[in-house]
Amino acid sequence: MLPLPIFTDCDCYLNERRRLLEMKLETVNRLAAANKLPDAIITQSGLKISPLDAAVPMEAQTLIDRTALMLPRVKITELLMEVDGWTGFTRHFKHLKTGEPAADKTLLLTTILADAIT
Structure with a gap:
């Protein structure tokens, strides 16, 4: 057993990643339903994402x-x-x-x- 803070069993790792993905998708769905996605809105025509500002000093x-x-x-x-x-x-x-x-x-x-x- 490796002393790392990760799953070394593939099935455990994939199940944990799937659970995390489902949680994140639920958050996105909740924010989208409330029209509170940061820098994005969902309209009849689809998802519209605001362009990023260039971060050049x-x-x-x-x-x-x-x-x-x-x-x-x-x-x-x-x-x-x-x-x-x-x-x-x-x-x-x-x-x-x-x-x-x-x-x-x-x-x-x-x-x-x-x-x-x-």
Whole structure:
């Protein structure tokens, strides 16, 4: 037997974790029913959670801003084209019907970015 404050028997451990989960879920259900969930509300359309505020100290934000000004302004498609030149990753994007690689890499990368943004 290990002198640790945990269950070493798997069934005991899982039962305890299940009991704890059920207690936490009961608390959440009670708070939700009373509309007292912190930073969240339940509406007809579903659960709405308030976005978290960034917790960046002012000194760090100043450094982030100064560092960002030192970086070159590069179009993301140009950067992806350069990375593709090193790795050739666009060869893995095939036309669904023909199986051929994309003929226009700029169009391919623009489409990938548009999909990623939306």
